[in-house]
Amino acid sequence: MIDPLRGEWSSASNALADRLCRGRHQAQVDLPELPRSDLGEAGTVIHALWTGTEPPREPRADEMEKAAALGEQEVRVAEEFFPTGDGLVRIVERRLWHEFPAMSNDPARGTLKTSGRFDVALVHPESRRALICDGKSGWLPVTPNPSNLQLRRLAALLWLQLDSAEIGVCILKPVGKREPPCVYNVPDLRRSVSELEEDVRQSHAPDARRTAGEEQCRYCRAREGCPTRLAWLATALPAAFPPLPLKTARDWTPAQRVLFLEREKDARDWLAARKEEIKSLLAEQPDAVPGYSLKPGRTLETIIDPQEVWQRFGPGMGGSLEAFMKCIKVGKSALKEELRALSGHKGKALEADLDILLAGCVETTTSAATIERLK
Ligand code: SF4
Secondary structure, eight states, X not given: OOOTTTXXXXXXXXXXXXXXXXTHHHHHTTOOOOOOOXXXXXXXXXXXXXXXXXXXXXXXXXXXXXXXXXXXXXXHHHHHHOSOOTTOEEEEEEEEEEEEESSTTOGGGOEEEEEEEEEEEEEETTXXXXXXXXXXXXXXXXXXXXXXXXXXXXXXXXXXXXXXXXXXXXEEOSSSOOOOOEEEEHHHHXXXXXXXXXXXXXXXXXXXXXXXXXXXHTTOTTTTTOHHHXXXXXXXXXXXXXXXXXXXXXXXXXXXXXXXXXXXXXXXXXXXXXXXXXXXXXXXXXXXXXXXXXXXOOOOOOOOOHHHHHHIIIIITOOOHHHHHTTOOOOHHHHHHHHHHHHOOOHHHHHHHHHHHHTTOOOOOOOOOOOOOOO
C-alpha cells in the first residue's frame, strides 16, 4: 500500500520521474505500491545495516559485506569533506517536509507539500556545512552527483531546516569508483528550492500531461493500465503495430533499432505480466482460456547434506573420493564468504586470499557479449 510516511505527496526520490512525466504524480493517486522485488528487499536490509537501524530480516553475508563497504566509504568521504570530525552529528533516515503556496502569486490558494528522505546526513554545526550520503546497492545505473535531481532536492530540503552555508551530496556504492561530492552553496540551494516548488506545482496542475519513457514509467504505480505508456510500448510490438516492420533487424534503419532496444524490455515485462495474470485466472477458473490448463510446477531436489551423502557413497558403498568430487561444484561466492569468516579479511586482502586459494584450480570462460547503452 501507499507509504504512510510519504502519503500521497510527491517526494525527492520521484523528482526526476515526475519532471519527465508531469502527469505521473496524479496518475498514481490511490493506486497500491508496486510489488517489491528481492533486490528491493536486499537494498532495505543493506541500508538498515549501514545506517544502524533495525533490518527487516536476518541479513545474508553478502548484504553485510555491502553494508560494511558503504560504511567505509562514508568514513572516507567525511574525512575528505570536513576539515575536522569534531562535533560532527550523524542523522540517519530522516524524512524532511516542505510546505509552500500552491500558487506563487496567490498565497490564499492553499498550500502544497513535498518531502524527501535521506539515508545519512553528516552535519557540522560549527562550520555550517553538511554532507548528505545516499547509498546505492543495486546494479541500475546511477545519475552522477552533480546532475542527480533527487540529491539536489534533499540538499534543498535540508537547507530549509538547517540554513547551512554549504551542503555536499554524495552517492556511495559498495562496488565501483566513488565520485567526489557535489557541493551546493546558498544561491544554488535557494534556486533548488524554487525549482522544487515549481516542479511540484506542475505535477499538481489539473492539465498535467503524461509523457511515457523508460525512466519515468519504470516504478510508476499507474504503469500497467496507463494508456500513454501502452501506446508508447505498442511501437515495440511489431506484429500488432506497424512502426517496426516485420522483417529482420538487419533491414531496419538505425533509428528503428534504437526504438526496439529502448522498449523491448518494457514490452517483455508487459507480456510477462499478462502471462502471470492468465496463470492466476486459470488457477481461479480452470475454463478461463479454452484449450489451456495449468500444469503443476516441477519438483526439484537439492542435496543439502553432502557430508552424509559422502559417508554413504564412500565408507558405506566403497566409492572413491575422486569419483565423489566429480559430482561436487564449489560456489565461488560461498567459498569467499567462508574464507572471509576464516581469515577476518575483507576488500582487497580477501581478494588476494581468494586468488592464492584458487590459483591453478579454476577454468575461465567468457559469456556471450551483451548490448549496453553508450554513455
Ligand atoms: S505510466 Fe508512464 S506515462 Fe503513464 S503516468 Fe506513469 S510515468 Fe506517466
